[in-house]
Amino acid sequence: MPITQKILSLSDLEAAAMPYAEKAPRDYWETGSNDLLTLAENQNAFNYLKIRARAMRGVGTIDISPKVELFGRKFRAPIGVAPSAYHQMADDSGECGTAAACQARNWPMGLSSFSNKPLEEVREAGPDAALFFQLYVFKNKKTSENLVKKAEKAGFKAIALTVDTPYLGNRYADVRNNFKLPSHLSARNFEGTTDQPIDNAAEADSWARKIFNGEECPPDANVVDPDINWAETIPWLRSITNMQIWVKGVVTAEDTHAAIEAGVDGIWVSNHGGRQLDSGLATIDALPEVVEAAAGRVPIHIDGGIRRGGDVFKCLALGADFVWLGRPAIWGLKYDGQAGVELMEQIIEDDLKLTMALAGTKTVAEINRSCLVRIGPAIVKL
Template identity: 45%
Template structure:
């Protein structure tokens, strides 16, 4: 057998990350990969998955295993979607357009960041050229309500299914690498949804630019009723880590929450999202949809998140690495790797449908030795 070379050697998300790292300038690589302050949360988001162990069932016919699920009224290939990550054109010139096309090809949904380098209209069109796909529009609470409303209306008119309100960012997290590198968005890249040109963006640090736009006086009572009054899109809260906030999301009539710590980029030393998930799932009591992002690096992680109560997972950095590695083809490769790993994990655990994945599928490592069932 001939030795494998090139793309044939890209077998895992870690391979994608390594290939991307070679191509990205150090300042850009650190912007994408780093977390806040001491990097504890950004690291533990991934490592926390390893304490959960699989409990496979054997002699199960899994020849017709079905990974599909329904989200926003549309069937998707497997319970994974792509998170609204900003400034994707620093990873590859096609940025969010390439990501949208790859998502449509793999038949999963995509979130669009307010800091997208392409407009919601163009990102939507790029995906729909390939196949049916839903998009969500990520939104911050903004000082300029009229500008915020323009984003919402553009997203709604473009056909977005939901608003993802980022709730964990009244201020930007402390990111040492951005200060040390004097990080600024690469020249020539604008933020069309925020109506900002490249020159205007580069005239400020990333922190100052965020502070100039974002409102730190947001609240449940202010944001959710206002959003309900101006849009018919679903309203999801991104950045929830506690039962208390899940209960508030239910109280204010939100459609779903994303259990998220902003990829470890906001407040360091918060709980890894996979560890916060069970508390949030219990608090939901089936009254609100629960999704998760943060630290997912293989198909087994997806399986574990579903076993702990998530309906769907969202990925950010793996998609960015795929984009940097090889544009649309790189994102497609990333999604295909995760799809195949998840499928095999389901089959090897004796699960034929998403409904078969339950807490009984997992145990947790105990210091005294025996695996503890959940």
């Protein structure tokens, strides 16, 4: 869409893009579960953390590059585009446009199982960017296995197994809108992977809802399996792929220990963007206990409510190795396709660089817990 105003922040980008989206897709992107408490808290919780700015630190040169490599590659910044579904609802280029933007600016990207563009095309658009393939395990495990093998063949480096969605959160807006993917679009990754339809958990007659209500499900149904567990699922994935296995959706020390004991390669702190358990912890509040429990044994990544360079700074200060943005990529894509995503990336990079300079940190390695204080309510286990 034509640029009609100067976009200076991600909130500007959201305000410029979202009014042009139809109601059902807009609500799908912008809302979360139940009363949207966790959705709001993901952003609000950052305000309880304040940066202790240091002066006279010689910040004539600022290096925003990550302190660690990711899959042997040094990216432009410790920031990536998180997996989210149905990018083609925002722009016809879909996930290929997102991947091309990430390739252009040297950002990593995670791809949703439910992408509109097939994973092979996304890898072609972003061969150095599209690294994580986000995965759900279906009751029909053969479908999930076929997806994993396709992703590995295409060159993805890791599976991001989503572990916070045994059932779909109660997303009021999607229920009221009777959300469905537009008829001209489809989840292309499943073509050739299964003969059975893919269950749409948002629909009233979905197998996911029937299982929740106690009905028996056919063993070959392509419905997310609520019985995945640490003891069986990680070893099963390890048996079918040589890719790294990360878990996305961990927010507690207990699950951090369980994940590492199960042999995962990395942990992704996430609450599904506030779209699953409402009244759950904001991810920035969950991050410290996950980092402490991991004790450096595996890398820790995070998403959820990150909208400013200062938010990225705070995540890094609390021990995250990488920070991921989901909805802002959709805003950029809706605003101006690939160029809009690149604009989003530029804004957050510049904001991080300025935040680092004003805080007195020349490199990402200098960002640590001593850079922050907390002024809000303490997080206390009961």
